[in-house]
Amino acid sequence: MAEFVAVAKVGDIPPGEARTYPVGGKLVAVFRVGDEYHAINDLCPHMGASLATGWVEGNAVTCPWHAWRFCITDGLWLDNPKSKIRTDVYEVRVVGNDIEIRVPEPAQSPP
Ligand code: FES
Numbered sequence: 001m002a003e004f005v006a007v008a009k010v011g012d013i014p015p016g017e018a019r020t021y022p023v024g025g026k027l028v029a030v031f032r033v034g035d036e037y038h039a040i041n042d043l044c045p046h047m048g049a050s051l052a053t054g055w056v057e058g059n060a061v062t063c064p065w066h067a068w069r070f071c072i073t074d075g076l077w078l079d080n081p082k083s084k085i086r087t088d089v090y091e092v093r094v095v096g097n098d099i100e101i102r103v104p105e106p107a108q109s110p111p
Contacts, residue, residue, distance in 0.1 A: 004093060004100035012099070013037070018052035018061070024103030028090055031056060031072045038072045039090040039101050045077070051087070 007021035013032040020042045021028050029042035029052035038059075042052050049065040056062075060078055062069050069078040075086040091102040 002102050002105045004091070004095075004102045006095075006098040006100050008099045010094060010097050010099060016056050018054075018056065020050060020052040021101065023090075023101045024105065026088075026103050028101055028103065029061075029072075030092065030099060030101065031061065033059060033072070037092045037094065037099055039092045040070065040072055040075050041088040041090075043087075044068065044070075045085055045087050 002024055005023050007023060013019050013030060015032050015034060018029045018031040021030060027042040028039050031038045042050050044051050044063045046066060046068050049063050051061050051063060051070060054061040054064050059071055059073050060069050061072050070087055071078055075089040077083055077085040093100050
């Protein structure tokens, strides 16, 4: 099982903003909403824009390229919630002054 990895210090991400960090072979967008942190795959499922550079309003981020909106807490595509489209969501925890992320290891194919 993948371990948590420290990516930033508390306070490195201003409220209402996000930053991108490489974790476990993925680019992870870490959002700060109030004093809570949320982590999703940074690459938009549409065409790969950085969601961390999008517009954040509440728990929604709007992609900077074509304005698809995603929930930063569950990854759901908010413009069409009945679709199966969502972005990956990762565990976040704060330990001391560190913001830590856990990205699951890719599934192993059977031998
Ligand atoms: S790349 Fe994100 S909406 Fe198109």
